[in-house]
Amino acid sequence: MRLLRNLSLDQVFVLDIETVPCVGCHDDLAEMLQHLWEHKCHALRREKGWISHASHIDPLPDHLHAAALFEQAGIYAEFGKIVCISLGCFYYDKQERLRFYVKSFANHDEAQLLREFSAILEKKPEHWLCGHNNKEFDIPYISRRLLINGLGLPPQLDTAGKRPWEINHLDTLELWKFGDRKSFTSLSLLAAMFGIPTPKDDITGADVARVYYEDQDLPRIVHYCQKDVITTARLLLKFRGEEPFTDEAVVYADEASVLMRRV
Secondary structure, three states, X not given: OHHHHHOXXXXXXXXXXXXXXXXXXXXXXXXXXXXXXXXXXXXXXXXXXXXXXXXXXXXXXXXXXXXXXXXXXXXXXXXXXXXXXXXXXXXXXXXXXXXXEEEXXXXXXXXXXXXXXXXXXXXXXXXXXXXXXXXXXXXXXXXXXXHHOOOOOOHHHOOOOOXXXXXXXXEHHHHHHOOOOOOOOOHXXXXXXXXXXXXXXXXXXHHHHHHHHOOOOHHHHHXXXXXXXXXHHHHHHHHOOOOOOOHHHEEEOOOHHHHXXXX
């Protein structure tokens, strides 16, 4: 992959986000949003094949009611929110050893989380954004939530009117497809294929809403998000034909200022 071989690792941010429904349960939605969520569910039932376009089930099974389906609301930027963004960057120490710094922005206040994240991108507008399925999920989701929160788009996310080669986004899922559009390959599967430790040894994305609202354990979500970033970074190195860094090479930045000094 010529692009990857010519890419300077110290100009790459690796990112991952964790999202949850905007409120803890369907009944907590504002009345208008309840109606709009029902409309969304109506489309989902047919899109997913749960109900055929030619039929209607009345009454609906419990698991297809809007309230039951609300646990999936976190994947939609209109009905969800971001609770964690983890950002990693490659760095060479004084001995020219490759290091990987990880910083997480986690907050119940989504607007504050997004401000802190955007400040990093504003500081390094030439940096690429790398993630797994980030072109379809992470980047659009962050961009939409920024606008919903009344915040501007940092340079890497302000892509309107740009030519494809002017957009500095890297997607490990897209790279792996080699033009094949038939299937989705999970980060866990690719990690297994390349002998990289799995990031899913504790919770998965399906558990995040429960851990956030029921367990109220945001640090656990942060840890999970960071593992995805580290795995994606290791996968990127494999795609370049290089060996991944070890756990000892990972440094967790406690403050945003630390990460900003390192990049």
